[in-house]
Amino acid sequence: MSIVNARALLKRYGNLVAVDGISFEVHPGECFGFLGPNGAGKTTTMKMIYCVLPPTSGDLRVMGMDVREHPRAIKARLGVVTQENTLDTALTVRENLVIFARYFDIPWALAGRRADELLDFASLADRAKDKVEYLSGGMKRRLMVARALVPQPDLLVLDEPTTGLDPQARQLAWEKLRQLKRTGVTQILTTHYMEEAAALCDRIAIMDQGRIVAGGSPADLVAAHAGREVVELRSVGDGWGDPGAVDRVLGAAGHLVEMHEVHSDLLLLHTSDGEALLRRVREGGIEISSATQRRTTLEDAFLRLTGRRLRD
Amino acid sequence: MAPRVPILGNLLFFSPRGAFRFWQRNAYIFRRIFPESVAVNFMEPVIYLMAMGFGIGAYLSTIGGLPYLTFVATGLVATAAMFGATYECTYNAYVQMYYEKAYDAVITTPLGVEEVVIGEVWWGATRSVLYGTVFLAVIVLFGTVRSPLALLIPPLFLLSGLMFSVIAMTFTAVNPSIDYYTFYFALFVTPMFMFSGIFFPLDALPGWVKTAAWVTPLSHVVSLTRALSLGTLEPRHATDLAWILAVTVTMFPLPVVLMRRRLVK
Secondary structure: OOOEEEEEEEEEEOOEEEEEEEEEEEOOOOEEEEEOOOOOOHHHHHHHHOOOOOOOEEEEEEOOEEOOOOHHHHHOOEEEEOOOOOOOOOOEHHHHHHHHHHHOOOOHHHHHHHHHHHHHHOOOHHHOOOEHHHOOHHHHHHHHHHHHOOOOOOEEEEEOOOOOOOHHHHHHHHHHHHHHHHOOOEEEEEEOOHHHHHHHOOEEEEEEOOEEEEEEOHHHHHHHHHOOEEEEEEEOOOOOOOHHHHHHHHHHHHHHEEEEEEEOOEEEEEEOOHHHHHHHHHHOOOOEEEEEEEEOOHHHHHHHHHOOOOOO | OOOOEEEOOOOEEEOHHHHHHHHHHHHHHHHHHHHHHHHHHHHHHHHHHHHHHHHHHHOOOEEOOEEHHHHHHHHHHHHHHHHHHHHHHHHHHHHHHHHOOHHHHHOOOOOOHHHHHHHHHHHHHHHHHHHHHHHHHHHHHOOOOOOHHHHHHHHHHHHHHHHHHHHHHHHHHHOOOHHHHHHHHHHHHHHHHHOOOOOOOHHHOOHHHHHHHHHOHHHHHHHHHHHHHHOOOOOHHHHHHHHHHHHHHHHOHHHHHHHHHHHOO
């Protein structure tokens, strides 16, 4: 049975369609990621999963239960890390965990024991008595994750778990999330960091403008939407504005080019054999200012699918 | 599952145990500042009573056959309940909701907006009882309480605290910005404070002012605290109690419905 099952899930705010009829499934024990630019509908989808936003239409089941009919029963088995930190500033680090446990009807003594275990897990044991306002950004985020684990959830929902963290804090957060995954906790996360999606997720759904535009494992997505390698050619002068110039490159490279993209002075050629392609471009006598050849990444697939236009 | 109680027919349900959990969180936080809080609560009425009793009382010896200090003290005790609930469900609730995001965290647990609002309202009522009881102790010390019926005042504070909490929470649910509480206090709380029969009897007021004053919730609480303190309960006080009950019961679902509309879009 799937942990989350969405069919034609739609959320509308007035005239704005934030989530436009998406369908997906999350399986037990996997880490499923929503990757997408700002405004793609990731957070709205997450909020519907953790039952604080009712769907406008479509079907959404979490652990077999309809989100409209059983929000409390679902929430009793969920751990949620919201996009913004929502720690209780009136309480200390440890009290944040203990009081949170009470919302799940966990008895005081057990709540205390679990709080101590989770503080160890989150490497926050030495900060137990501090007010949360004195924690660093990374510590606050780890405390958010620790708090989400208080009810021993079957599903952990993480909305941008590492946004705003420095590289060290992010690495530590990833390590903790991978550690959790080994214990069998199913995870759903959103991110707009490719490395994060690639490092943590078994499967990814790429969202754009409320729709899922592609899905699969990071490797499959790259292979299907970006090919194996990319050759980047920088033009001399004003860029690749002259279509004749691009045509000359494509003519020289022939069938080696699987797809191409032009971004001002940068021409991207997706291919399975970068070296052969580069050789042909050189032999064709085409003038370029520089050429690089590299393996494709999730970012190539992502940008191909969602475009390079700035989103705000 | 915890038992659920329907509000407004089938429109909304809430779990009393869930509401109690949020109440418990507030109580847990309050426990730490309890001694200071009680000390401040003790000082405030003392200052008021000294100013009113000895200052104004020096010019006015009796009002309606009562020493002025006794008249004021037995009415003023009602305001402790009003302010306890009102501060909790205006500024405190607003800061927690909009600045501290405390509600956003709680609604990801089995608790929903309903439990948070109801827990908050009951906490406001609890503060009314705590503050009001301290105030009551002060006016006993001032020798203004004449009847053991005064023991019924704390339970009355629970009820009137609920009423003031529900009214304040309704305003909080629709309040667009924290600055607007100025209007709530200037146009509602302060006039009520002045025209509820605490400082002068309402009988002497011109007709329409008297009617307006009678409509305010506080005037009924004042009427009851005075009667209970002095042992002068009459049949008309049943009307006061009925009025408070009616306002509380009719308005009770309002903050829940409005807050839900605000937080769940």
